[in-house]
Amino acid sequence: MTTEKKGVVPVKQLKLSDAVAVQLESLVRSGHFGAEGKFPSERDLAEQFGVGRSSMREAISKLETLGIIVRTQGVGTFALDVSEQSQKSISLLSAGEVTVLELFDVRYAVEPDGAAMAAGRRTTKDIQELKAILKQAEVPGISRTEFVKLDSEFHSLIAKATRNRLFIQIYEQVAPHHVIYSEKVIAFENRMILAHQGHLRILQAIIAQDEKLAKKEAYAHLKWAEKDLANEISKLEVKKPKVKKSK
Numbered sequence: 001m002t003t004e005k006k007g008v009v010p011v012k013q014l015k016l017s018d019a020v021a022v023q024l025e026s027l028v029r030s031g032h033f034g035a036e037g038k039f040p041s042e043r044d045l046a047e048q049f050g051v052g053r054s055s056m057r058e059a060i061s062k063l064e065t066l067g068i069i070v071r072t073q074g075v076g077t078f079a080l081d082v083s084e085q086s087q088k089s090i091s092l093l094s095a096g097e098v099t100v101l102e103l104f105d106v107r108y109a110v111e112p113d114g115a116a117m118a119a120g121r122r123t124t125k126d127i128q129e130l131k132a133i134l135k136q137a138e139v140p141g142i143s144r145t146e147f148v149k150l151d152s153e154f155h156s157l158i159a160k161a162t163r164n165r166l167f168i169q170i171y172e173q174v175a176p177h178h179v180i181y182s183e184k185v186i187a188f189e190n191r192m193i194l195a196h197q198g199h200l201r202i203l204q205a206i207i208a209q210d211e212k213l214a215k216k217e218a219y220a221h222l223k224w225a226e227k228d229l230a231n232e233i234s235k236l237e238v239k240k241p242k243v244k245k246s247k
Helices: 016-030 042-049 053-065 084-091 100-121 124-137 144-160 165-185 191-207 211-236
Strands: 069-072 076-079
Touching: 016 042, 016 053, 016 100, 042 053, 053 069, 100 144, 100 165, 100 191, 100 211, 124 144, 124 191, 144 165, 144 191, 165 211, 191 211
Parallel strands: none
Antiparallel strands: 069 076
């Protein structure tokens, strides 16, 4: 029985199969599968990637839908030339040398707790600097490039407000991948407005020194970003028309 209420949209999450699809597409581009472009069996690929066959099956289906591969019954799976549309969809799932799935895994692991620590340890100077960043971010006509820069600075300042040197070092490893990801998604509809609103809610919780609320708002911000990306990818994944079999 569904509990979905009017106006409530189920949250979509990125899947393990998305990360597998990104790496498979990269292998296709590099010519990893040879001149013929023939894939190993689904079972062999699953073992090589260290994932279950269901995740591998979903990843292969995704690449087929995007026109990256073709499967022929009794013959095998082969790589095709990558179309512009499929390139865009797969590109959204990478953040430099890591996948977006990996990036979100780490951001979920550090950012909510980081916001909570910042709320408990922040100084007046921290608040002034965070407010200054968000004030710049809401200037009318701000460029996407400048917004991405300020977005990164906002999250980095929260990390510094934890007063934990190890935490700061960890976030410094995350930040470059976050920037790459942000540059790809900043053009999404209402992206800057909604991201800014999320930042404001996180800041208000930090100002109030409400650790639980800060953690909650940081988690909600990530959840929104993940859902927004999943929705955008779903728009790009246009199913191929069915081919009628000749009698």
